Amino acid sequence: MLRLRGRIVAHLLSFSSTSGPAISPLHRLLSASAAAGPISPNPSGFAVEEYLVDTCGLTRPQALKASTKLSHLKSPANPDAVLAFLFGVGLSGADVAAVVAKDPQLLCAKVDKTLAPVVDGLTGLGLSRSDIAHAYFRCRSIVPKLHYYLPLLGSSHNLLRLLKRGGSHLLSSDLDKVVKPNVAFLRECGLGDCDIAKLCIHRPRMLTTNLERVRAMVTCAQGIGVPRGSGMFRQALHAVAFQSEEKIAAKVDYLKNTFRWSAAEVVIALSKAPMLLRMSKDMLQRKSEFLLSEVGLEPMYIAHRPIIICLSLEGRVRPRYYLVKFLKKNGLLDRDLSFYTAVKITDKVFVEKLISPHKEAAPHLAEDYAIACKGEVPTNFRFT
Structure with a gap:
């Protein structure tokens, strides 16, 4: 960014007297700019791609893409003014790079006629400097x-x-x-x-x-x-x-076949959990195999409680199933707990009700559950 500091000194001086409060913070850059020394003009002309990389902080691929929209630029004068303004309103180097990469033609905008009025309007709406960094400055x-x-x-x-x-x-x-x-x-x-x-x-x-x-x-x-x-x-x-009607109809058919649902049951499931239509076929298949084959749930049971399908299989449903099964096998569960209740309660309640009370009888239970939530099956949770 040394080239930037050297190049914008003149713009800092000129805009500080014309642009009002928005530019005044740039005064803090003057000493650093002077220390960087003068920048000699490039005798071969204005190289847009190099400017985007060296001065604006874009990556080479970003600069190559952005330069196609700036091929008409013959001088760094206006881009320098724009960068001076962006730094003046408090944007960081990373913010400036992101803004320019998103909208390269911003470098062609007029500070006094476009950018300053837009920023004034955005701050008037209560947006912070970090918020403004994501705005579309060029659009009045x-x-x-x-x-x-x-x-x-x-x-x-x-x-x-x-x-x-x-x-x-x-x-x-x-x-x-x-x-x-x-x-x-x-x-x-x-x-x-x-x-x-x-x-x-x-x-x-x-x-x-x-x-x-x-x-x-x-x-x-x-x-x-x-x-x-x-x-x-x-x-x-x-x-x-x-989504097209054909795609939705195909997903409905897939749900019916995968979970062995009737037409009425798939309607029940979708009325309670419409986002099933957005889940991948692979995910639906894996959850179906676990719920129907390993847990042994009935299709109708799942259709009336489709939230089970929406919960994370690896991070929640499977580990909780293993833990509850462990508690039942070892006589540590003094009440009949449904599968649905076990998976739907919050993590805090699950730990309070099903892990903490058994610290003495099963001292490794919390550790085993944590391991299971990472996708592994602890020895204590293996039932073969």
Whole structure:
């Protein structure tokens, strides 16, 4: 970054008198810049790729990709001004590299006409410097749009998560013609703003796709047995979002065959755990083999308690099954504990109720359980 410090000294001096408070923190860089010494101009012209690597901190592959969008640049003057501004608002070297890699044409933006007004607007919304590092500085329309998105999403944290996942689409979509009609329709379906925020953080295109497609997804969610207004409707919409009817039908058939469910039982399972549609076939197969073959559960039992399938097999379901079986075999369980209860209770309760009371009778129980949660089966848990 020595080249950067040397190169931006002139810009620090010029912008500190014109850009107001946003640039004043740059004064702290002046002494370091002077110590770095003057940078001689490159007589062969402006090498964009080298500038991106040496001055902006991009990796060589990042710079190669970004340079294609900056081939028209003939001088480092404007990029230097942009970098000076970004450092001035408190961004770190890593932040600057990330911002430039994400949007190389930012280096062509005008500080006074674009960047300064955008940053002022973002800070006015209460975003911190670290939040601003993830914003789209070059888009002047970002500020009025964020005035709409921020209350909808409930927090700057949620807003930034959404921007990271689908920022370019969100900021380029028409609020009045696209986003607001989609939000209004989702509200009609019984989703509150909190539900909409959770849904769209994972599926940001729900806000930016056309309304007819959103209507089709709602119809599909209802088709798997989850009505509008129900507590599981958001998860059902998440599960079917942007999946074709053929793909969903194929997954439904796979669930029926894998867990030996009837048509009615698969509807029951999906109404309680729609996210089964998002699980991989390999994962479903392994969980089916364990639950049906090793544990010996009935298909109907699983269909009415599909949360069992959604829990981690290696990190929760299998180790707890082994531990409960160990307790029963050794006469340490003084009550009939169902498999479902054993796997659904929290870790804290599980330890308090099923491990801590047996420290004397089974001193290695906690250790064996911890090992089992890592995917291994301790000798004490082997039943052959």
